[in-house]
Amino acid sequence: MPEVQFAGKTFVTDEDGFIDNYTNWSQDWVQFVKKEEGIDELSAEHQQVITVLREYYEKNGIAPMVRVLSKVTGFKLKHIYELFPSGPGKGACKMAGLPKPTGCV
Amino acid sequence: MKHKTPLLDQLESGPWPSFVSDLKQEAEVRAKNVNGVNYQIPVDVCEDLLGVLELSFKHKRTHWKHGGIVGVFGYGGGVIGRYCDQPEMFPGVAHFHTMRISQPAGKFYTSKYLKQLCDLWQFRGSGITNMHGSTGDIIWIGTTTPQIEEIFFELTHTLNQDLGGSGSNLRTPSDCIGAARCEYACYDTQNLCHTLTNDYQDELHRPAFPYKFKFKFDGCPNCCVASIARSDMSFIGTWKDDIRLDQKEVKAYVGGEYAPNAGAHSGRDWGKFDIQKEVVALCPTGCMRYEGGKLEINNRECTRCMHCINVMPRALRIGNDRGLSILVGAKAPILDGAQMGSLLVPFVKAEEPYGEIKEVIEAVWDWWMEEGKNRERLGELIKRQGFQKLLEVTNIKPMPQHVKEPRSNPYIFWKEDEVEGGFTGDINEFRKYHQR
Numbered sequence: 001m002p003e004v005q006f007a008g009k010t011f012v013t014d015e016d017g018f019i020d021n022y023t024n025w026s027q028d029w030v031q032f033v034k035k036e037e038g039i040d041e042l043s044a045e046h047q048q049v050i051t052v053l054r055e056y057y058e059k060n061g062i063a064p065m066v067r068v069l070s071k072v073t074g075f076k077l078k079h080i081y082e083l084f085p086s087g088p089g090k091g092a093c094k095m096a097g098l099p100k101p102t103g104c105v
Numbered sequence: 106m107k108h109k110t111p112l113l114d115q116l117e118s119g120p121w122p123s124f125v126s127d128l129k130q131e132a133e134v135r136a137k138n139v140n141g142v143n144y145q146i147p148v149d150v151c152e153d154l155l156g157v158l159e160l161s162f163k164h165k166r167t168h169w170k171h172g173g174i175v176g177v178f179g180y181g182g183g184v185i186g187r188y189c190d191q192p193e194m195f196p197g198v199a200h201f202h203t204m205r206i207s208q209p210a211g212k213f214y215t216s217k218y219l220k221q222l223c224d225l226w227q228f229r230g231s232g233i234t235n236m237h238g239s240t241g242d243i244i245w246i247g248t249t250t251p252q253i254e255e256i257f258f259e260l261t262h263t264l265n266q267d268l269g270g271s272g273s274n275l276r277t278p279s280d281c282i283g284a285a286r287c288e289y290a291c292y293d294t295q296n297l298c299h300t301l302t303n304d305y306q307d308e309l310h311r312p313a314f315p316y317k318f319k320f321k322f323d324g325c326p327n328c329c330v331a332s333i334a335r336s337d338m339s340f341i342g343t344w345k346d347d348i349r350l351d352q353k354e355v356k357a358y359v360g361g362e363y364a365p366n367a368g369a370h371s372g373r374d375w376g377k378f379d380i381q382k383e384v385v386a387l388c389p390t391g392c393m394r395y396e397g398g399k400l401e402i403n404n405r406e407c408t409r410c411m412h413c414i415n416v417m418p419r420a421l422r423i424g425n426d427r428g429l430s431i432l433v434g435a436k437a438p439i440l441d442g443a444q445m446g447s448l449l450v451p452f453v454k455a456e457e458p459y460g461e462i463k464e465v466i467e468a469v470w471d472w473w474m475e476e477g478k479n480r481e482r483l484g485e486l487i488k489r490q491g492f493q494k495l496l497e498v499t500n501i502k503p504m505p506q507h508v509k510e511p512r513s514n515p516y517i518f519w520k521e522d523e524v525e526g527g528f529t530g531d532i533n534e535f536r537k538y539h540q541r
Contacts, residue, residue, distance in 0.1 A: 062479075066312060067474060087311060100174050
């Protein structure tokens with residue numbers, strides 16, 4: 001597993017840059033991921049999406065469906081892509097420290 | 106070659122075009138590099154691919170890791186990430202991502218266009234392709250993560266070419282060649298396929314659905330793109346008026362001037378063409394008659410199965426009042442069993458700008474996007490909530506054509522307002538007439 005150093009911390013990731021373990025997430029991780037996910041400045045809306053994803057995952061053990069994410073945050077899919085250019089899966093979930101999306105992708 | 110491939114080498118013999126020989130040839134082209142290409146991924150990618158495949162032949166197991174999430178900014182799909190589980194042994198395929206490229210309707214190409222694609226793929230990818238994926242895309246097999254945005258830039262800026270779909274979204278639509286060179290085409294499959302692909306780009310590139318969703322467009326019930334089996338929404342051409350019949354040409358078939366089925370069975374002697382046996386008696390509804398050298402069709406009873414037209418294409422032609430049927434719900438076995446499309450719209454005109462067709466599509470999407478469970482195909486939602494519900498959301502009146510046969514069980518739901526007195530009975534009122 002590749003290791004990355006950022007802000008004096010070490011994170012273990014897979015080839016796609018997803019964190020190895022949800023519990024190893026921290027705000028430093030968000031800062032580290034943002035540049036490779038095409039995000040210049042983190043806004044409150046970014047933070048809101050990340051918080052919703054983490055709370056949903058803690059409660060349900062899975063990432064929410066796109067429709068649920070839109071409903072809870074009030075952001076249309078188009079806006080989620082404006083915030084996270086790679087989209088809710090590769091962009092937001094990676095940043096929130098959730099496991100890599102699986103299935104037929 | 107870099108690796109010994111004794112098992113794969115056996116697949117170079119025999120008459121069928123050998124993918125092993127082709128891969129070896131591409132490996133050699135890359136190694137020699139007579140054009141001086143500045144390869145952006147390992148030169149020996151083809152050799153390492155053969156190496157890892159040989160290892161899989163030996164182990165009888167795949168050597169690709171689970172999953173992979175890569176892509177381009179702005180899109181949620183289009184690239185299938187893949188990593189080798191023996192990267193030290195086969196560094197050339199440590200990254201081996203697949204890119205889906207949207208194909209032109211009917212897959213007609215010019216060599217100029219294909220050459221441009223090949224030049225780009227040689228430069229930034231493995232040079233290996235799949236022409237085409239089962240859904241229809243041009244498939245580019247094998248590149249590295251840093252190349253993906255580069256390829257996408259070049260595709261869109263220079264070649265005016267977009268990616269195909271992947272993930273829980275509208276996948277790349279595809280069609281039969283249609284009116285381009287088939288006299289059975291009941292509508293312009295290529296135009297409808299192209300138009301809807303363009304109209305629903307957003308749904309194709311950014312996954313917003315509970316699961317994948319596919320369109321396929323067949324010009325007639327022969328289903329050359331197999332829409333009825335391989336698309337959640339299947340568009341199959343048909344007609345409403347009479348089959349056009351040319352008695353003179355029928356005589357030519359009977360007289361043996363024309364080969365039946367356009368000569369499709371000429372590889373074997375099936376005897377002289379017998380119109381009674383090969384057409385009239387095989388008609389599924391028995392609506393044809395051949396008497397006194399004249400063929401008659403009772404079109405009211407014809408189900409437009411295509412058999413007679415297929416056998417005598419020069420004598421029988423599709424009607425002039427044309428359109429298409431829409432069938433929904435086809436899917437492969439996972440999770441709850443395979444399904445083919447079920448008839449939803451028996452007949453709709455297929456005329457630009459296709460407003461009626463889009464109404465049905467969008468009504469189905471509205472329902473499925475709201476009600477569909479995570480990774481539930483449309484066909485499964487129809488099973489779970491009922492065909493009746495589908496008819497309600499699409500505003501289509503139930504008709505006998507919607508079923509092959511009526512239900513045999515009596516578990517029939519009624520809506521409360523259909524039942525006199527409703528569902529709220531008073532037990533005390535009942536007791537007045539019936540003692541405990």
